[in-house]
Amino acid sequence: MRAVRTLASPLLFAALTVSAQTPHVFGYRDFTQQAKWDAAFLPVPDAALAGQHLKILTATPHWASSQQDYATAVYVADKFKAAGLETRIVPYRVLLNKPVKISIEAFNANGEKLMSGPSPEHVDPKKHGGDPFQDLPNILPAFNGSSPSGDVTGEVVYANYGSLADFKKLASLGISVKDKIVLVRYGSNFRGVKVYLAQQYGAKGVLIYSDPADDGYFRGDIYPKGPFRPESGVQRGSVQFLPIYPGDPQTPGVASTPDLPDSKRIPLADLKGNEPSIPSNPLSYKDAAPILKCLDGPVSPRDWQGALPFTYHLGGTSRVTVHMHLEQDTALRTIWDVIGTIEGTDASQKDDWVVAGNHRDAWVFGAVDPSSGTAAMLEAIHGLGELLKQGWRPKRRIVIGSWDAEEEGLIGSTEWAEQHASDLARAVAYFNTDVGVSGPDFKAAAVPSLKQFVREVSMRVPSPRGGTVYQQWKTVQETDAGNHTASTLGATHISSLGEEDVRVGDLGSGSDYTPFLQHLGVPSTDIGSEGPYGVYHSVFDNYNWFTKFADPTFVYEQQQARIFGLEILHMADADVLPYDYQLYGKEIAGYLESARRRAATSHLTLDFAPALEAARRFESAGAAIRDRQLSPPPNPASLNRALRDAETSLLNPEGLPHRSWYKHTIYAPGEYTGYAAVVIPGVNEAISEPDAARANAQLAQLTQALNRASAVLEAAK
């Protein structure tokens, strides 16, 4: 590998450090000492080393529970240890399906075969350099995590993105999906939601294909000429009913430790409705096109048309029949989280954990997803290791997780979080990275209390494009140049209300912050650097793609390591927890105003007054405690405790209606979106239903939560 020059000079760090010496960093009485640690940290994360980590981590397919996956755990654990972290490889025993046989065939009305697949993912080796990874061993056929086995034959109905609106539209057009095989395209929602809805509407199977309109040639040049999905590219992925609960499907709320007796696991037969019971499989557009082209029945609504070169019809007739034969080996398998710890030194706060993590398992090679995040994380840890050598010790305990089986449904993180739920009640933050780097445009999502924290960190890191990451982030947002396609992180970035600064998105789901924030109430952030990325969850998300299109010199890897590292450092060492509850209250009031308008549009009579009053009380309590945060008492431990407990107070122990694992009253993945956040989900989903009684009950729960949180802040000593 050629040497990669670090773009930012020590001089720039000095400059950043000088500006840091103004006492304006929220959470610090005096930033002088921290500025020195920052200056010591920032030069350490190394672009070339990040590239090395990436190359090694992506050398072979490393599907969760495979021996190659274990090898990556060992590699990561070694790096943790080398940096001085107390390190353990922590196994869990969880339910995973592995494809034994995947066969999809389509026939026309005369019984003639239209396609037989899935086709292998393959590009022409002679054009644009081909792809050096596509023929390596151990590539599993494209499949859906959580799909059951099945041998079904049926007529095909095209259901666009498979959203709730799409299924309702089909019904309104008189097209039933009952006992049909539903063909849907990727996009708009989480793929598990497509299956969730198809199953509820009575379908017997689901095929999910990647339309070139969404991440193929319609978006730009296809791999290997460009970064978008080629004809044979398939998006693998879990169809778990993530919005019901993530993690090992048999153990919601319970950790699937190796010694967990089978009697503590919910029998598969009892999971009905909470897990897919119909088979589903992803397809390339190469394989989907012959099916779609042959469909007759009504012309589809025109906004259902994709970019394949024919008119899309709805089907539902005997003109096309699909035979799906999936044999899944669904069994308890061992997965491995890697956990590294740096003990805290502050007597009263050393049990306050700062947790940070990324997953490590990949559908195939996983260059962008997740190894770009892991490579950056390892360089952040490299930096922490250097500080440890120089004598730095954090006030609070730092816990780094390299999660396994995220792709199957956030399993490694969820099981670990469920195991450590009581400790995590004192965790002051969870910092996530996943798709760490797919291009040059920095983006972030966070709970409102940490939005300004992320911005401040981004102000302290130089951008390879000049200036700070914050400045580039702002420029890109202002010019709208950073609207990229098809990444998990992108999907969570719903713009927030009423902010004039760079927008930090809301946390939905699709990555490992979910158990921390939405189950346990740990304030969380998610960061990444994005670009045009059309090969998500395919064979082609590999080192060749990455070095051609995402980050050839790994300078965005370095940037990501620096931001991730500073998040950890600042949260571990701040005098006062840098949460902004005033903004949080303001955002919640905004969510309530929006919900009130939606309810009015639906002619629902709801009483928003108490909740709005509670939100304003929370905002006032936030403003008051913010003044105290700016002038903290000599021992801020109890102030910090109150600050932390306020977030916990936003949990509703009952959870959301018919998905009680989700406890947070402000954020959840939408039941019908999956990736995208639904804010004040209990209220908003009841309005969507519409169910006035449920909405009023949820408003009451929300009001109680807000008043609890306000009381905690108001009582802070």
Added chain:
Amino acid sequence: MRAVRTLASPLLFAALTVSAQTPHVFGYRDFTQQAKWDAAFLPVPDAALAGQHLKILTATPHWASSQQDYATAVYVADKFKAAGLETRIVPYRVLLNKPVKISIEAFNANGEKLMSGPSPEHVDPKKHGGDPFQDLPNILPAFNGSSPSGDVTGEVVYANYGSLADFKKLASLGISVKDKIVLVRYGSNFRGVKVYLAQQYGAKGVLIYSDPADDGYFRGDIYPKGPFRPESGVQRGSVQFLPIYPGDPQTPGVASTPDLPDSKRIPLADLKGNEPSIPSNPLSYKDAAPILKCLDGPVSPRDWQGALPFTYHLGGTSRVTVHMHLEQDTALRTIWDVIGTIEGTDASQKDDWVVAGNHRDAWVFGAVDPSSGTAAMLEAIHGLGELLKQGWRPKRRIVIGSWDAEEEGLIGSTEWAEQHASDLARAVAYFNTDVGVSGPDFKAAAVPSLKQFVREVSMRVPSPRGGTVYQQWKTVQETDAGNHTASTLGATHISSLGEEDVRVGDLGSGSDYTPFLQHLGVPSTDIGSEGPYGVYHSVFDNYNWFTKFADPTFVYEQQQARIFGLEILHMADADVLPYDYQLYGKEIAGYLESARRRAATSHLTLDFAPALEAARRFESAGAAIRDRQLSPPPNPASLNRALRDAETSLLNPEGLPHRSWYKHTIYAPGEYTGYAAVVIPGVNEAISEPDAARANAQLAQLTQALNRASAVLEAAK
């Protein structure tokens, strides 16, 4: 032909007539007598007869100046005579190009042929019934009217729709079209504007293709399965620089009568800049795709991507070379308008003409464009003929025109209007139809003074879907179901400001109202009934397409005949001219407010106050005269004269900057749009430039025109 049952029963007409007896029809002291004539008229236009006219008119290709075109003139003249109209076939001698040889070839960098065309327009005769017309004789190869001959070879640049913004974008991306062949797609503007801009930017040739995104499979099923453009379908059309002036290019402002000496014609060499000097030709996407697919250079802006199944690049390199060899026989040819007249009987108003017309020439068979309009017009005349037999005589003179060579640039109508300019200063209306019927959704465009007139007429005609045409029109607009693609009429329908009633569009250009309104100031309307129509200007716009997709039982033909006939009847017999100048003034004030905002955005310092004051004065004068229109004097002749002269007062004798043929200060086809109206064009185009001095001068001209018009109304006796 099977018999077609008239859907509306005499009872319904009676019902419409009863409601008409309330004295609320604007322009009538007492509607009783007119209601009787309406009731006598409405049952006459016959669906089956309209179908017969259509079948006969579309039996062969009838390109302007051909013997088949002359045969249609004779057919139309016979129908005029049969109805009792004084009828003449009026010849003009005008410049037309006819293709002798059209050859387009494309080569890759190795000199290998990528395509050789144009391919004939042809669909599979075995699928979906094929097309019974495509193999008939006398189909000219697809070509552009007004394209010169040329034999050019060059590299290809893709320029999206060939709009001004598109050419500017290319320049900003560093892609020059100088000495290149520009490949553009149809849509967004008039095709002549694409050539106008390409020529100004230095291109040596232009290819204009139909992208399936705009009227092909992306919009719906293609012919003969559905109504959209098939792979080989080509959109012929004129590339005349219509926004400079229409009509015979050598005689702007002068009628090309057969006896006009050549010395009165502008030599071709002197037309430079006002006529295309570079060759251009239309292409199907079948022929365009191999060129476009092979282009390299930068990926095109993503909103330039069409629906062909590859990523569009900008080209401009030697990777693709096109050789265009066009031989045009450009010569003076004879065309034939048919003019039918019914004399007026009112002593003081019989020289006030009510003009109505449609063109008759077609690119090929021309079922929708224009024969659907002609068939309806003939049935309207059938109705007038019946009234004549029953003793009806109009107050005002009725003049019906069946124009020729509209497709080449509104030539037949323009030459006739130029010949009769002084008479037309007293024409009280020009009613246009062109694409009379392409489906069931009624639409209209009009000067503001006639918008309510069109609505009232539509309230008096039953719809085949039940209720009145007005009610269906409103329903379709409210549900947005009537947004169809690619018709000339559709393109003129810019929604008007501040109206809560059904929207009547503004008149841009692309049909024969242009010389009447924009050159001579005759208040005009344009009406049609639309549907999904993707075969515009192709071989497939024929009787087979029409009866499959537009109007199988000709009931919308009948509807169109009824509306067109009532427009003529009511305008010919109204006591007081039913112009609404209050609304006109209000709309102009709205246009001025919009222009002021645009100017502010461009930081232009303009003085809008006098023009706005003049618009408000015009609105007040309109309100005052409206009161008099509602209670007219015993002899309204001088009131009517004032009402008519107000529109003439809106003409600026100097015309628009660098296109002086266009005299109207409120409406013109946009210099860079062609079809779509630009309102207060002198002002708005100066703002777009931006040119503050010109804008202020144009504002002054507009102010004068408005004050002239106000003075005319204020002085009315």
